[in-house]
Amino acid sequence: MLVSAKEMLKKAKEGKYAVGQFNINNLEWTKAILQTAQELNSPVILGVSEGAGKYMTGYKTVVGMVKGMLEELNITVPVALHLDHGSYEHALKVIEAGFSSVMFDGSHYDINENIEKTKEIIKLANEKGLSVEAEVGSIGGEEDGVIGNGEVADVNECKLIAELGVDMLAAGIGNIHGKYPANWAGLRFDVLEKIAEATNPMPLVLHGGTGIPADMIQKAISLGVSKINVNTECQLSFADATRKYIEAGKDLEGKGFDPRKLLAPGAEAIKATVKEKMELFGSVNKA
Numbered sequence: 640m641l642v643s644a645k646e647m648l649k650k651a652k653e654g655k656y657a658v659g660q661f662n663i664n665n666l667e668w669t670k671a672i673l674q675t676a677q678e679l680n681s682p683v684i685l686g687v688s689e690g691a692g693k694y695m696t697g698y699k700t701v702v703g704m705v706k707g708m709l710e711e712l713n714i715t716v717p718v719a720l721h722l723d724h725g726s727y728e729h730a731l732k733v734i735e736a737g738f739s740s741v742m743f744d745g746s747h748y749d750i751n752e753n754i755e756k757t758k759e760i761i762k763l764a765n766e767k768g769l770s771v772e773a774e775v776g777s778i779g780g781e782e783d784g785v786i787g788n789g790e791v792a793d794v795n796e797c798k799l800i801a802e803l804g805v806d807m808l809a810a811g812i813g814n815i816h817g818k819y820p821a822n823w824a825g826l827r828f829d830v831l832e833k834i835a836e837a838t839n840p841m842p843l844v845l846h847g848g849t850g851i852p853a854d855m856i857q858k859a860i861s862l863g864v865s866k867i868n869v870n871t872e873c874q875l876s877f878a879d880a881t882r883k884y885i886e887a888g889k890d891l892e893g894k895g896f897d898p899r900k901l902l903a904p905g906a907e908a909i910k911a912t913v914k915e916k917m918e919l920f921g922s923v924n925k926a
């Protein structure tokens with residue numbers, strides 16, 4: 640069932656666990672994530688970056704594929720289809736295309752412009768039943784060519800954005816997209832605690848879920864993080880499994896070159912990554 644992320648995140652915050660957002664890039668990734676969520680009886684959020692949306696030929700294709708898959712695979716756990724780091728223009732596009740959730744990332748605007756644009760998106764999204772994620776203080780690292788500085792969000796700005804009526808808030812707490820550098824200082828739990836207190840009961844979102852040690856993930860959840868985004872780790876496990884398959888020469892033998900066979904090890908690797916994360920985040924059997 641394609642649903643907004645509002646209820647699943649409210650439940651996650653109350654139950655002190657987090658729902659995973661796993662980014663999709665193609666049919667294989669989408670299928671692997673949905674099958675794992677169903678098998679583990681876990682709610683799930685499918686994230687789509689603007690780049691991935693373009694790669695899949697546009698948001699209408701994504702909506703058609705996901706809705707079709709939910710029906711054909713008999714997926715009964717709650718699934719949200721969410722735009723990841725959306726610009727204002729793309730937020731409008733996914734609202735029209737039939738997504739069930741949208742992130743408007745206005746963190747690179749000054750706070751007043753971020754507030755004004757977030758308000759407009761909330762109004763339009765709510766009319767169609769989509770949940771809304773906003774961001775304060777950009778997340779470090781590079782994603783789809785967007786570079787953040789590993790900022791730490793301002794607590795008062797978080798409070799202002801939370802009060803606009805968003806359903807979830809992403810606040811920079813030293814987290815970084817992609818791999819963490821060896822000298823990474825770790826998450827700023829002191830800041831997370833203050834943000835959680837100022838915005839309670841707002842579900843908080845942790846971006847850059849790849850490479851954060853398990854104990855830090857669990858501490859973040861205990862302090863109010865209810866949604867954790869994972870992208871790079873699925874990419875790495877997919878690429879590694881595909882490379883191993885090719886290096887073993889299997890793509891050249893018999894019917895090993897069949898694209899369905901060539902992409903199968905990568906899909907299995909994504910399933911394993913998603914399972915590990917859902918277990919760590921505590922969302923298993925929470926559908």
Ligand code: 13P
Nearest residue numbers: 817846847849868870871
């Ligand atoms: P990673 O690429 O670090 O897994 O982060 C994903 C993310 O935050 C998507 O918004």
